[in-house]
Amino acid sequence: MGMKRIATSCVMIGGLLALSGCGWFGGSDEERQPVQTRSADEILDQEIYGDRGRPTSTIWDILRPQPDAGQVGAVNKYIWNAALETLDFLPVQSVDPFTGVITTGFGTPPGGGRAYRATIYISDPALDARSLNVALMTRSGPAAAATVLAVEDAILTRARQLRQQDSRL
Numbered sequence: 001m002g003m004k005r006i007a008t009s010c011v012m013i014g015g016l017l018a019l020s021g022c023g024w025f026g027g028s029d030e031e032r033q034p035v036q037t038r039s040a041d042e043i044l045d046q047e048i049y050g051d052r053g054r055p056t057s058t059i060w061d062i063l064r065p066q067p068d069a070g071q072v073g074a075v076n077k078y079i080w081n082a083a084l085e086t087l088d089f090l091p092v093q094s095v096d097p098f099t100g101v102i103t104t105g106f107g108t109p110p111g112g113g114r115a116y117r118a119t120i121y122i123s124d125p126a127l128d129a130r131s132l133n134v135a136l137m138t139r140s141g142p143a144a145a146a147t148v149l150a151v152e153d154a155i156l157t158r159a160r161q162l163r164q165q166d167s168r169l
Contacts, residue, residue, distance in 0.1 A: 075100040075122040078166075079132055082158035083120045086151070090118055106139065114138055118151070127163060129156055 075097060083102055084092070090104035100122035106115040117137045124131035134152050136143035 076125050076127050076131055076159070078127055078159040078162045079122050079155065081162055082155045083122070083132075083134075086155045086158050087118055087120070090116065116143060120155075127159060132156060 080097065080100075080102075087102075087104060089109050090107035092102065093105050094103045095101070102118075102120040102122075104118045104120075106117045108115045115138065119135045121133040121135075122131055123133065129152070132152055132155060134148055134155070136148050136151060
């Protein structure tokens with residue numbers, strides 16, 4: 001008799017689970033709405049074009065402003081080149097122009113006695129001080145804030161010089 005009761009309980013529990021999956025127990029009408037599916041073309045368009053929809057092009061697109069030639073990926077090319085020139089005494093370990101990160105190893109500046117390591121992050125395509133973030137480390141810890149500020153100023157000054165040279169051509 002004990003086995004029969006266990007088997008009956010299992011059948012009842014299985015039936016309840018099956019019915020709950022069908023939506024017979026609980027759930028509002030909103031929860032029971034059919035799932036709307038999108039076609040593969042709609043999904044691809046959303047991924048490529050976002051909320052803008054399909055692009056339209058006309059003959060007048062020739063007259064629209066073109067992207068700035070002063071950009072490398074998503075960073076300002078003048079700040080990028082100025083950072084590499086200003087910190088040329090540091091051995092470059094990695095560069096990524098698309099994310100705007102330059103990482104160097106330890107090196108000693110000309111005429112200096114302390115070794116520095118730098119990580120430069122260029123966050124914006126604008127030639128602006130907010131676009132540049134420099135982190136300097138010494139072998140004993142972070143460099144002084146005044147040193148970091150001096151390096152940032154040197155990089156931005158050189159970037160402006162490079163931009164002026166480009167505009168003269």
